[in-house]
Amino acid sequence: MSGASTHEERYQSRRPGQLHVTRVRRVDRVTPRMARITFGSEELTEFLSNGTDQHVALYFYEPGVELPRPFTTEAAKQIYPHAKPKLRRYTIRSHRPELGEVDMDFVLHGGDQLASGWAEKAKVGDESIWFGPSPAYPLAHDSAWTVLVGDETALPAIAVMLEQLPEGHPVRVLVEVADAEEELPLATRADAQVTWLHRHHRPHGALLLEHAPRLTLPPGRGRVWGAAERSVVRELRRHFVRDKGLERSDTHLTAYWTQGVAQDSED
Ligand SMILES: Cc1cc2nc3c(=O)[nH]c(=O)nc-3n(C[C@H](O)[C@H](O)[C@H](O)COP(=O)(O)OP(=O)(O)OC[C@H]3O[C@@H](n4cnc5c(N)ncnc54)[C@H](O)[C@@H]3O)c2cc1C
Structure with missing residues (x-):
């Protein structure tokens, strides 16, 4: 058995992204610090999902920038020399093609931060432009087990992967969130052991680092997916x-x- 993905497996979850001009259809506070925003548009009925941890880049133009209409990839390129959007990455939490809807979960970490602040104030009808989806992490069917580890920003991807992992597959999950109110239901057919870690006033990630060494890994060759602060x-x-x-x-x-x-000043 080989746990390493082949080239083909790595790229099976890769469909080309494109520009999406959407409107906010719903805003739900799924926890005190997490907003689930439903984006809708006619063309999202044809959105090609890559699954697992696929994400999109949200475009934030400076206030006052007049966008040409219809706003297409070509139009974005034309205005780029004088109007560069700031980009923020968010995971596709769910997709309902029959309704032309996509959900993303936003951690509300600060009302004055670009994406978080936008999500905190978002209301039905607001326009949102984003590009995607990205390629996604391929779930290897020959892997003996999977570990999923992350903070609340990773929770949307962890939730999707748990939904997609096969019945009985051994999974160990470590998720760090601010407190018990931030826990979300995680549906899965896999054989999952989920550990929620409540940060309270400890530094971000300290509990993940404390608990990762305590994980008992199942036998055989498995894989670890994780996301958190750098x-x-x-x-x-x-x-x-x-x-x-x-x-x-x-x-x-x-x-x-x-x-x-x-995020725009990283890398
Ligand atoms: C591939 C990918 C997928 C992602 N998916 C999601 C997702 O589904 N949901 C989600 O909420 N986030 C997700 N993130 C993380 C999100 O993109 C970042 O948190 C981003 O920095 C938020 O942008 P902002 O404009 O709110 O803050 P920025 O302007 O980027 O940062 C401003 C300040 O806020 C701090 N900051 C940023 N994020 C956090 C945080 N979560 N907690 C505390 N402080 C923070 C920064 O350190 C900085 O000091 C994802 C990131 C990547 C790369």
């Missing part, structure tokens, strides 16, 4: 690869945000 991800990678001895190719750990740094 320095936490670095430590998680070190732990799983150096301390637990996993092949690097069996880990997929991504920085979803960086403490003190806005």
